[in-house]
Amino acid sequence: MKADPKGVLTGSHYLDGDHACAEGALAAGCRFFGGYPITPSTEVAERFAQRCPLVGAIFIQMEDELASLASVIGASWSGLKSMTVTSGPGFSLMMEHVGLAVMTETPLVLADVQRGGPSTGLPTTTGQADMMQARWGSHGDYEIIALSPNSPQETFDFTIKAFNLSEKYRVPVLLMMDECVGHMTEKVIIPAAEEIEIEPRRFYKGPQGKYLPFKPDKDMVPPMVKVGDGYRFHITGLTHDERGYPDMTVDCQEKLVRRLVDKIRKNADDIIEFEEDGVEGADVVVVAYGITSRVTLRAIKLARKEGIKVGILRLIVVWPFPEKRIRELARQVKALVMPEINYGQVVLELDRCACGQAEVVLVPHGGGWVHDPDDILYAIRQAARGKRVGEGIVEYHRKKRG
């Protein structure tokens, strides 16, 4: 299906990442936004609210983040593509309803414009420390999809991708932005509506009495109906059967939660997306995501000038993690390096998937700024020697001036 031209602001624009996110949502067909302002994500809400009357969308500022995500879940069941945005503290408050959205298989997009934490932390500066919260933040067992853009253009593109994935798999999709990308202004090209591919919602079209809201199709994903269309159905966060009624038995739990996990795991090859450059024949591969992947490219340029054989694997989809590819790479290279703006989160997955076959190097950063490319370069140089295979996650610290 092609995008509805009403929401597509075709042309070349000079936008920051937050505004690009709002435009991406509108282009993807998002017509409901429920949110609560928080730096550095507020501009997404502002832009969406401003554009609402022109596009025919609805914006509600809710009383807090819990209510925001609750409103988005409700709006999605009413048939509208829906989203919210937030940052660290608000992301924490939304965790309960992330679980509800997973359990009720509600398609929605939640953008987290990451800032420095924990707690109130660094409201106006950047971080990447919510990555594991994105993966595991809500209680219970589940699989989720998270994307990580590194520019305003990608924020536009990936917001559309996020909506498409959430509709395809009936799962909340997290757009893990960060303050640097959110507040960075660059050229964003918005294509014509007919060039934007949209995943339409899969609606059930059978007779009213026969609808089973949680009876999956072959791909493990059930079709939906709209609230108010005359179908009677029940939705609950309790373990439920295909009718949506609570069935708190071991068998039902196994059937339901197994499917919630498997619909992502077994379709992982379709969901996972990454970019590689110079990986064949490399001694070192840097695995990076978000703004850090961009800063890494500068370090790689410098390292290649020194003759180091270094490639990059840039994660577009961070969760699910490209386990298979990392296993392959670990057998081919001396070292895998991960710079991230935290003290080691996604690197835990990297280390797990490396299976002791390659040295795993973390280049941490506490947040508040992006990496100094020289710190990444230093780690690449050390890693190229590949002497610490099997030691777990290692770090190299360059002596700072002064």
Next chain:
Amino acid sequence: MTEIRFAGFGGQGIIRSGIIIGKAVSIFDEKFATMNQSFGPEARGGACSAQIVLSDEQVLYPYVTVPDILVAMSQEAYTTYESELGEGGILIIDADLVRPRSTGAKIRLYTVPATRFAEELGNRIIANVAMLGFFTAVTGVVSLEAMKKTIPSLVPPGFLEMNLKAFDRGYAYGQDVLAGEKAEKTKSPLKRRNYHVR
């Protein structure tokens, strides 16, 4: 690659200036321009700066490291950022808002009474646009055509004429300064250095 910092107080249109330069370069001059902003929690009056990185290829590191051009529209901005400027860098200050101290740094200093121009044109709010006119003339990092195409999309329609006048005033002043520089250069290179280079 050219790294630029625009700095002053919140409310002076500092970030708007960054957006105008970035848009002109990336949309109309068809190069790459990444703009980042930093500001305090205050709506007006706090320290504020826009960082713009211009390049012929994709900008990888999005922040300014050693600026080639610093535009200071407040004494505080000048004091905070002056020492960042690289050798041969260009420093542009508002003549009435910044009093430069004498340092040994080898930089090119330009002064322009941007705020005074704006006041003479009827509203000091357009001082940043007068500054942009001057900036365009003396730095050459963005084309005049691109700036002229960009400004209408980024100022309120009712104030467009006033903004364009301010831009032209700043630009003309910049051209005069360059012409004066050239004349002095042919007359006495030593004197020119004393005048513009500290």
